[in-house]
Amino acid sequence: MSSKPLAEIKLSAASCAIIISRVACAFLGLSGVLKHDQLLSTSLSSYSQLKEGVFLFRNGLDPYSGGNFRHSPLLLALFSVILPESRTSASLIWTSFDLTGAWALISIWKARQNVGATSKDALINASYLLNPYVFLPTLALSSSTLQNTLTLLSIKFAAEGRASPSLFLLSILLHVDLSTILLLLPILLLLITDPHSHLASPHPLTANLRRTIPLFGKYILYTSILAIASTIITGGVQWIPQTWGATLTLPDLKPNPGMWWYFFTEIFDHFRPFFLMVFSVHLLIYVVPICIKFQYDPLYATFLLLGVLGTFKAYPTLSDPGLFLSTLAVFPEVFSYLRHPIVTALLHLHAALLMPLFNHLWLNTGTGNANFFYASTLVFACANGAALIDAIWAGMRIAIGREVQNYVVVQE
Amino acid sequence: MKLALRWLLVFSSTCNLVYGLTTEIFDENLKINHLQDGRVSTTFTFETVLKGASPRDPRTLNTQDASQHYVLFPLTLGQILREYAVTELHLTLNAGNWNYDRWGYPEEKGVGTGAELWAWMGTGAPTSVDDRWKGLRNALAGLFCASLGSLDEQRTTSPTRSYFPQGVLPNWNGNSTHQLRHASLPSEHVCTENLTPFLKLLPCKSLSGVASLLNPHRLFDADWHGMSVHVLWLGAAGIKVRLTFQSLMDPLRSSISNNQNWSFQSLFDHTIERNCPAANSSTVQVTLPSSDSYSAVPEPPVVSGSLATYDVLTAQKPLDISVSRRGEFQYPSSFQAVAPISVTRTLQGFNQANGRLSLVLRNHRSVPQSLVYLETMPWLVQFHLHTLQARVEGRIHDDVISDISYTAAVPHSRPTTFQAMLRLPPNSVTRLNMDVDKAFLRYTEHPPDAQRGWDLPPAVLTPLILDTNGTHLSDEYRLGEPIYTSTLLVDVATPDFSMPYNVIIFTCSLVAFIFGSIFNLLTRKFVVLHLDSNQGN
Numbered sequence: 032m033s034s035k036p037l038a039e040i041k042l043s044a045a046s047c048a049i050i051i052s053r054v055a056c057a058f059l060g061l062s063g064v065l066k067h068d069q070l071l072s073t074s075l076s077s078y079s080q081l082k083e084g085v086f087l088f089r090n091g092l093d094p095y096s097g098g099n100f101r102h103s104p105l106l107l108a109l110f111s112v113i114l115p116e117s118r119t120s121a122s123l124i125w126t127s128f129d130l131t132g133a134w135a136l137i138s139i140w141k142a143r144q145n146v147g148a149t150s151k152d153a154l155i156n157a158s159y160l161l162n163p164y165v166f167l168p169t170l171a172l173s174s175s176t177l178q179n180t181l182t183l184l185s186i187k188f189a190a191e192g193r194a195s196p197s198l199f200l201l202s203i204l205l206h207v208d209l210s211t212i213l214l215l216l217p218i219l220l221l222l223i224t225d226p227h228s229h230l231a232s233p234h235p236l237t238a239n240l241r242r243t244i245p246l247f248g249k250y251i252l253y254t255s256i257l258a259i260a261s262t263i264i265t266g267g268v269q270w271i272p273q274t275w276g277a278t279l280t281l282p283d284l285k286p287n288p289g290m291w292w293y294f295f296t297e298i299f300d301h302f303r304p305f306f307l308m309v310f311s312v313h314l315l316i317y318v319v320p321i322c323i324k325f326q327y328d329p330l331y332a333t334f335l336l337l338g339v340l341g342t343f344k345a346y347p348t349l350s351d352p353g354l355f356l357s358t359l360a361v362f363p364e365v366f367s368y369l370r371h372p373i374v375t376a377l378l379h380l381h382a383a384l385l386m387p388l389f390n391h392l393w394l395n396t397g398t399g400n401a402n403f404f405y406a407s408t409l410v411f412a413c414a415n416g417a418a419l420i421d422a423i424w425a426g427m428r429i430a431i432g433r434e435v436q437n438y439v440v441v442q443e
Numbered sequence: 444m445k446l447a448l449r450w451l452l453v454f455s456s457t458c459n460l461v462y463g464l465t466t467e468i469f470d471e472n473l474k475i476n477h478l479q480d481g482r483v484s485t486t487f488t489f490e491t492v493l494k495g496a497s498p499r500d501p502r503t504l505n506t507q508d509a510s511q512h513y514v515l516f517p518l519t520l521g522q523i524l525r526e527y528a529v530t531e532l533h534l535t536l537n538a539g540n541w542n543y544d545r546w547g548y549p550e551e552k553g554v555g556t557g558a559e560l561w562a563w564m565g566t567g568a569p570t571s572v573d574d575r576w577k578g579l580r581n582a583l584a585g586l587f588c589a590s591l592g593s594l595d596e597q598r599t600t601s602p603t604r605s606y607f608p609q610g611v612l613p614n615w616n617g618n619s620t621h622q623l624r625h626a627s628l629p630s631e632h633v634c635t636e637n638l639t640p641f642l643k644l645l646p647c648k649s650l651s652g653v654a655s656l657l658n659p660h661r662l663f664d665a666d667w668h669g670m671s672v673h674v675l676w677l678g679a680a681g682i683k684v685r686l687t688f689q690s691l692m693d694p695l696r697s698s699i700s701n702n703q704n705w706s707f708q709s710l711f712d713h714t715i716e717r718n719c720p721a722a723n724s725s726t727v728q729v730t731l732p733s734s735d736s737y738s739a740v741p742e743p744p745v746v747s748g749s750l751a752t753y754d755v756l757t758a759q760k761p762l763d764i765s766v767s768r769r770g771e772f773q774y775p776s777s778f779q780a781v782a783p784i785s786v787t788r789t790l791q792g793f794n795q796a797n798g799r800l801s802l803v804l805r806n807h808r809s810v811p812q813s814l815v816y817l818e819t820m821p822w823l824v825q826f827h828l829h830t831l832q833a834r835v836e837g838r839i840h841d842d843v844i845s846d847i848s849y850t851a852a853v854p855h856s857r858p859t860t861f862q863a864m865l866r867l868p869p870n871s872v873t874r875l876n877m878d879v880d881k882a883f884l885r886y887t888e889h890p891p892d893a894q895r896g897w898d899l900p901p902a903v904l905t906p907l908i909l910d911t912n913g914t915h916l917s918d919e920y921r922l923g924e925p926i927y928t929s930t931l932l933v934d935v936a937t938p939d940f941s942m943p944y945n946v947i948i949f950t951c952s953l954v955a956f957i958f959g960s961i962f963n964l965l966t967r968k969f970v971v972l973h974l975d976s977n978q979g980n
Contacts, residue, residue: 067794067796067797069796079827079830079878082827082829083827083828083829085829086828086829087828087829087849087851090847092849092851094851096850096851097850097851097852097853097857098825098851098852098853099825099854099880100851282854282855283854283882283883284882284883284884284885285796285883286883290950290953290954292883293938293946293950294946294947294950295885296883296884296885296886296938296946297886297938297939297942297943297946297947298885298943298947299887299943300885300887313954313958316958317961320962320965320966321965324965342957343954393795393936394794394795394796394936395793395794395795397795400937400939401936401937401938401939402939402942405946409949409950409953412953412957413953416953416956416957416960419957419961420957420960420961420964423961423964423965424964427964427969428969430969431969431971437973437974438971438972438973438974439971439972439974440969440970440971440972441969441970441972442963442964442967442968442969442970443967443968443969443970
């Protein structure tokens, strides 16, 4: 082919425009305004906490001996080497994480469609780079951006069948955020099968499950190597309760868009350990059923578990549900089977407008109280839940095909 | 009756012989100063020295302690000290904010607002220092009717660079060490229920001697008042207990003709009617006005410099010392700084999630001033140390702050301890700024009236003073008198206290709804139903 079709040139021009506009956003200097925004970064992902930890680390103080530094020692080591001095360069680094994430998402799309380049690439690109849930945390320099990038890269390598990089990235991800252990099982399944869409033709798993055992061993090996590296970096195991422990015991009750913080602000003290256990175990409950039901399409199972994480994890930012919504673009075949996309979209719109407003009313102007913001996070959880339920429905419903007149498809 | 008394006397002297021949000396003193702004500071000091006594060795805590027989030494305090093997103890309870710029240094230097307790305790005991510290603060809470029990782990620090032992620390077996525990509770209010147990520790209560002037109605009406208890070991000289009460009266407030005249009667509404028979010495010291004409009644028997000393034991009773000055009091247009620096500490920002701690330090001297800066902060205010910045006259100076030692707070338990060395350029204004995070608390952690906020303890700045005793060649510094900043009030975001059940129900319902819907979808089969068009459904 000597010349590309006009449409394709237009689309690649659109991609370039998106990338340029995102890079331009990095120069706006919004990070100073957004860095304290509780919807965009939690204490596990906040840039100021990261800087504080790096400052303490460079001055010979153990950042894990106390305080609110809850980033992984791997990030501490990384950013004590490359921590940018100016906000603009930090924004550029964070934008480059996003661009990498978008590239990984396009690769996942290509692997799923089993094609070289498609006309939809620019759309996939836009769905990630122009998703406000994704780019606002980037502008706030939240490390959840890096988490998303690692997640997408790990899925990308898994979709391409490259086990080692995928599992290595997944074990880094585990160090950054403990709850991403949910993704382990679908990614193992993805590694022994293929990423192509089998949603329309369900069939039992044909691959031999035993093949996951060496892969799992590899994952354990990488995780332990990284754990040992973390211990060497910090000179002790204090980082374990400060990072992994924080996701399980919720010591910091700063508001975030998730469901945990207000529940554990208000829970009676004698029930706290019980409900911490319930909320943590509740996340794990989804893994096996979703993987069994979608054993013929593990990439879709991975996608659904991203939705579970975005809805239910302990310290979410907007970028966690944002990742789920952006990844939906990879599965265009299910779009026509969604039952209530408008309701979901309106719920998201409602929550996205009210959450920042009520957060501001409660904490800055003092004219609203905590219940206002709590109510808007409940709406947000409804929106995420609705999206997740609808994605599960559509993923299964597609197997039946179009409805014919006088026939109706129901669940028994 | 007389026989019985004599027997009692013989018995008690035998006891003294048996139990280590300790003799006790009680001295009382009242010091009255005139301050620049027309106020009068009064400082009562009651000292009991238990001669030849030594603090309890903590290693003997498991064994039976020697019986305690005191005549003048307060038994209740002595029991607490021996029970927890406390070597040195300092407790202050103050109300109000001491204004160093106008009032100069106080006679008793511990003037931090609220309650402050610090103790040095030996190690090597069967129970840990922290356990004994816990017992100590609870025992003192009971003794002084104060909320010292709230000085728990969330408030306890060991700031060893600002708090040094004021007596001698014993060395029991050649390598025994001591540990410091310090805690302060700025929200503690001092009132008459604390004074009553304080008076009970005095041999003559408030019945006679200088202590008879301690009239709660007047003391707690003062512009500033505070009491303190200090126990220290003087080495071979024994154990000293010093009880003090400071108050800052304002004679101008009740004066009709705007003059500074005062008398015992006008200040305390009491006079000294009789001596305290237990007192070894009982004196009243008055710093006489420097320049203008005055008359002191009765005429002071001893005047050295501007300090007049009255011996209460020999003075004619009832003793009502009064000092009157001719003419109206001229309020000074500016105050002569006594302390080398003045400090303002504020917490800035209206946001309930984060703020900025700001310290403005003015060096009044024409020489650089070094200070030890101590900040102890409950965990609900968390420092961002990387944002700490010192500006001198608006320009960033990196060499102002040095030698930082920092213990980060642990949420829900340990407070922050921040100690640093500051070096202020001569005649300058230095601003320290640091971003802080305000924590979000569990609803049970909020105090009653949560919207009022939390009081934060004062920072302590201790100037380093060049020791002029030696030659100029030796760079010997010693710690000067500490300067306590004012306390702060932090506005912490509050949850809704009325609806824990609602929140639990709402969140659980939503989780259950999503969980239920998902498992409903996953576990049920899809079927295709034929719609019978005849029945219409």
